Amino acid sequence: METDKRIVNAMAELLRVQGYAATGIQQLARAAKAPTGSIYHHFRGGKREVAAAALRQTGAVYIQVLPMLLDEHADLATGVEAAFAAAAEDIENTGWANMCPVGTVTGEIADTEPELREVAAEVLTSWVEEGTRYLAGRGLSGTDARALTYALISALEGAFILARGQRSTEPLLAAGRAMAAYTATLPAGASPSSGEKVGPSGADFGEGVGGF
Amino acid sequence: METDKRIVNAMAELLRVQGYAATGIQQLARAAKAPTGSIYHHFRGGKREVAAAALRQTGAVYIQVLPMLLDEHADLATGVEAAFAAAAEDIENTGWANMCPVGTVTGEIADTEPELREVAAEVLTSWVEEGTRYLAGRGLSGTDARALTYALISALEGAFILARGQRSTEPLLAAGRAMAAYTATLPAGASPSSGEKVGPSGADFGEGVGGF
DNA sequence: GTCTATATTTGGATAGAC
DNA sequence: GTCTATCCAAATATAGAC
Numbered sequence: 001m002e003t004d005k006r007i008v009n010a011m012a013e014l015l016r017v018q019g020y021a022a023t024g025i026q027q028l029a030r031a032a033k034a035p036t037g038s039i040y041h042h043f044r045g046g047k048r049e050v051a052a053a054a055l056r057q058t059g060a061v062y063i064q065v066l067p068m069l070l071d072e073h074a075d076l077a078t079g080v081e082a083a084f085a086a087a088a089e090d091i092e093n094t095g096w097a098n099m100c101p102v103g104t105v106t107g108e109i110a111d112t113e114p115e116l117r118e119v120a121a122e123v124l125t126s127w128v129e130e131g132t133r134y135l136a137g138r139g140l141s142g143t144d145a146r147a148l149t150y151a152l153i154s155a156l157e158g159a160f161i162l163a164r165g166q167r168s169t170e171p172l173l174a175a176g177r178a179m180a181a182y183t184a185t186l187p188a189g190a191s192p193s194s195g196e197k198v199g200p201s202g203a204d205f206g207e208g209v210g211g212f
Numbered sequence: 213m214e215t216d217k218r219i220v221n222a223m224a225e226l227l228r229v230q231g232y233a234a235t236g237i238q239q240l241a242r243a244a245k246a247p248t249g250s251i252y253h254h255f256r257g258g259k260r261e262v263a264a265a266a267l268r269q270t271g272a273v274y275i276q277v278l279p280m281l282l283d284e285h286a287d288l289a290t291g292v293e294a295a296f297a298a299a300a301e302d303i304e305n306t307g308w309a310n311m312c313p314v315g316t317v318t319g320e321i322a323d324t325e326p327e328l329r330e331v332a333a334e335v336l337t338s339w340v341e342e343g344t345r346y347l348a349g350r351g352l353s354g355t356d357a358r359a360l361t362y363a364l365i366s367a368l369e370g371a372f373i374l375a376r377g378q379r380s381t382e383p384l385l386a387a388g389r390a391m392a393a394y395t396a397t398l399p400a401g402a403s404p405s406s407g408e409k410v411g412p413s414g415a416d417f418g419e420g421v422g423g424f
Numbered sequence: 425g426t427c428t429a430t431a432t433t434t435g436g437a438t439a440g441a442c
Numbered sequence: 443g444t445c446t447a448t449c450c451a452a453a454t455a456t457a458g459a460c
Contacts, residue, residue, distance in 0.1 A: 003444085019320040022233035025436055035445045040437065042443095047436070097323060103373050107316040108231045110376040111309060120377045150374070150386035151367065158370025161315050162362070164322035165332045174362035181397045182390040215426085237454060247427045252455065254425095259454075427460080434453065441446080 004042040006032040012054035015101035019108050020051055020116070052119045055102060059123030062100055066127075066152065067134045076138055077184040080152065084176025087156065088169035096167050103157040127153060139188040148183060155179050216254040218244040224266040227313035231320050232263055232328070264331045267314060271335030274312055278364065279346040288350055289396040292364070296388025299368065300381035308379050315369040339365060351400040360395060367391050 001009075010032035014023040025047055029036045043049040069086060073079030091099060098104060106120040131149030136142055155175040162171035213221075222244035226235040237259055241248045255261040281298060285291030303311060310316060318332040343361030348354055367387040374383035 018324045019231070019233060021231060022320070022324065024434075026434080036436090037438080037445055037447095038443080041445095098319070103370070104319040106377040107310070107373045108234070108320055110373075112230045112234065117377060121379070124374055124377055147386040147389060150371075150383045151390035154370035154374055154383050154387040155363065155367045155390070156370065157373055158315070158366035158368065159362075161319045161322075161369055162336055162366055165318040165329060165336055167333070171362045171366050174359040175366040177359055178363035178367070178394040179390060181394045185393045185397065236452075238452080248454090249427055249429095249456085249458095250425080253427095425460105427458105429457090429459095431456075432454090435451080436449105437451105438449075439447090442444080 003032070003034050003038055007034060007039055007042060007050055008053045008057055011050045012058050012101060015051060015054055015105050016058075016098045019101075020105050020113070021108060023047070023051075048113065048115060051105070051116060055105065055116070055119050055123055058101055059126060062102070063127055063130045066131060070134070070138075076135075076140075077180045080183050081176045081180035084156070084159070084172050084179065087160070088163070088172035088176075091160065091163055091172070092169055096164050098164060099160055103160065124153070140186055141188070144186045148186065151182065152179055215244070215246050215250055219246060219251055219254060219262055220265045220269055223262045224270050224313060227263060227266055227317050228270075228310045231313075232317050232325070233320060235259070235263075260325065260328060263317070263328060267317065267328070267331050267335055270313055271338060274314070275339055275342045278343060282346070282350075288347075288352075289392045292395045293388045293392035296368070296371070296384050296391065299372070300375065300384035300388070303372065303375055303384070304381055308376050310376060311372055315372065336365070352398055353400070356398050360391075360398065363394065364391055 007028065010028055011023070014028060014031060025036055025039060028047075028050065029039060032039075039050065040046060043053070045052075066083065069083040070076065070079040073082055087099070091097070102120060102123055105116070106124070109116045110120070128146065128149050131152065132142070132146045135145035135148055140148065155178065156172075159171040159175040163169060219240065222240055223235070226240060226243060237248055237251060240259075240262065241251060244251075251262065252258060255265070257264075278295065281295040282288065282291040285294055299311070303309070314332060314335055317328070318336070321328045322332070340358065340361050343364065344354070344358045347357035347360055352360065367390065368384075371383040371387040375381060
């Protein structure tokens with residue numbers, strides 16, 4: 001693989017495990033099997049620019065996860081609960097490792113790294129837009145689709161933190177039940193097979209991406 | 213104030229703003245107006261031990277917030293939505309500053325600092341127990357009370373992250389609506405004035421505690 | 425107990441040979 | 443473009459005067 005790709009992938013992995021501040025350039029160089037000088041050759045902006053690239057890449061990968069999981073169930077509320085249950089199983093099976101760096105890094109740098117915060121905001125916005133589009137395709141109104149998307153991402157990110165902290169699937173399962181109950185109260189949750197598929201198909205998670 | 217209290221308060225504030233890894237001992241000493249030597253005199257375990265003390269202190273303070281907010285409304289679902297709306301207003305008014313360090317720090321250190329992770333887990337568990345006790349007092353069954361508590365904390369922590377990242381109250385409002393709808397589906401949500409009050413009264417947030 | 429000074433290591437970043 | 447060597451500032455932690 002090209003050096004710059006290796007650097008970005010290694011950064012994404014380190015961000016996932018230990019966050020931004022705790023990740024050093026030398027550690028990154030070791031993980032990417034590249035000398036420190038190469039990092040600054042490919043990323044003039046140093047650590048910050050590498051982290052930004054890693055966040056964008058991860059965001060583009062994970063944007064496909066939720067639609068893919070929900071597509072498997074005809075009933076939307078059932079799909080929501082199943083998606084949280086799948087996340088719970090995954091996080092337990094990987095030894096309570098973090099699933100995705102975006103939430104962790106956002107919380108860490110939102111008040112101290114304006115440029116990275118903007119990148120994180122872009123990624124989150126892309127998730128919301130994609131989720132809203134998908135849920136509208138499943139029959140929800142535009143406002144309901146957007147509100148549900150925000151609630152789903154919030155509950156998922158928060159439950160991930162509790163689950164990792166407590167080493168328990170209970171937060172994810174409880175959040176899933178809650179979001180499923182909320183989904184069931186929304187009008188017109190249609191089957192995914194009414195008309196054509198709306199979610200992106202053939203999700204390809206690449207090579208260096210851990211989790212899920 | 214005594215030196216050790218100043219150190220813990222300063223650490224709590226720094227954790228809230230920039231997390232654990234980004235917080236240095238010298239920065240902490242400056243913020244606490246104490247020389248670095250004093251920190252190691254009072255906390256043999258160094259940075260880690262100070263952070264543990266700060267997490268425990270913050271946890272004890274925030275355990276009173278949710279019951280206090282929910283007590284203001286006779287209808288539980290209404291109270292839930294109002295609590296999220298209040299959080300949204302607070303975070304916007306404070307310039308999107310972090311409200312509470314526990315979630316942020318937990319995400320940051322869950323895979324790398326076992327001792328701090330255990331402290332965070334204890335704090336989260338105490339929140340869950342207190343929330344469950346309160347909601348059971350409002351008429352929910354034990355299992356429903358516990359599941360709702362987990363879902364509420366998860367949604368709140370996750371929505372905080374999205375709100376800070378996007379500088380928007382929308383995630384908190386959407387999460388609040390979702391959790392209110394879920395709450396309304398649970399049987400027997402009683403009024404807080406049926407019988408005596410169950411929440412801790414006279415919440416005192418101390419002096420050096422930001423947010424809320 | 426408080427505080428100064430410092431030991432030691434590691435941080436991000438750069439210059440320049442190849 | 444790759445990689446080595448290194449600069450300088452900052453990190454955690456300690457020793458010891460007061």
